[in-house]
Structure formats: structure tokens, C-alpha cells
Amino acid sequence: MASPTSDTKQDVITVYQGRPNFSCSQCAAVITLQDELISKHFSGREGRGYLIHSAVNVKLGKKEDRHLLTGVHTVADVFCVGCNDRLGWFYHKAADQSQKYKEGKYLLEREKLIKDNSWTLDD
Numbered sequence: 001m002a003s004p005t006s007d008t009k010q011d012v013i014t015v016y017q018g019r020p021n022f023s024c025s026q027c028a029a030v031i032t033l034q035d036e037l038i039s040k041h042f043s044g045r046e047g048r049g050y051l052i053h054s055a056v057n058v059k060l061g062k063k064e065d066r067h068l069l070t071g072v073h074t075v076a077d078v079f080c081v082g083c084n085d086r087l088g089w090f091y092h093k094a095a096d097q098s099q100k101y102k103e104g105k106y107l108l109e110r111e112k113l114i115k116d117n118s119w120t121l122d123d
């Protein structure tokens with residue numbers, strides 16, 4: 001694996017190769033790295049959700065205010081660019097101070113993701 005001081009001119013796909021990641025359950029597009037996972041203990045719209053730092057191969061829908069369990073949040077639905085399936089939502093803003101840590105993060109439905117770590121590493 002590249003060290004932080006090595007040449008960083010690699011594209012996103014290269015970075016993701018060979019690292020545990022989550023991919024879209026419909027079209028297998030890579031959505032995020034396991035390293036980006038903040039918490040598995042969130043509620044999605046259809047069950048368990050993951051709070052995630054960043055995602056790729058996704059696009060955002062229109063911003064809207066939504067009443068969630070933890071108060072009003074300005075969110076946008078997140079869609080897979082490969083198959084247009086709705087994967088979860090993105091937190092633009094949280095009204096409650098205690099929820100501010102979610103801003104700029106993704107909530108992705110566990111049911112929509114497949115964990116891919118079938119690779120092996122001898123170490």
C-alpha cells in the first residue's frame with residue numbers, strides 16, 4: 001500500500017483496489033471504503049443504516065428538510081450513478097447542536113450495500 005508521502009497522483013479507482021469496501025447491491029459499483037465507516041448503529045428509512053464519511057459513484061437529489069428521529073435535518077437523497085437506486089441520504093445540515101457531527105456525512109441503507117472484502121492479504 002502507498003505511504004502517505006508517496007506520489008498521490010492516482011485516481012479514485014486505484015485507491016479502492018484491494019481494499020475492503022462497500023458496493024451497490026444492484027450494480028456492484030463501489031460506493032465507499034470500509035475505512036470511511038463511522039458508525040453502523042444508525043437507522044435508515046428501511047432498516048439499519050451506516051454513517052459514512054465519504055462516498056463515490058453517487059449523486060445527490062434535491063435538498064429538503066426532513067423530520068428524523070433526532071430532529072429536523074436538511075438532507076438530500078443519495079442515488080447510485082450506476083443504477084439510480086436510492087442508497088440513503090446526505091446530511092447537509094442539522095438543526096440540533098448535538099447532531100452537527102452528521103453534517104457533510106452520508107447515511108446509507110445497509111440493505112443497499114454489499115460488503116466486499118473477499119480479497120486476502122498475507123500479513
Ligand SMILES: [Zn+2]
Nearest residue numbers: 024027080083
Ligand atoms: Zn448501483
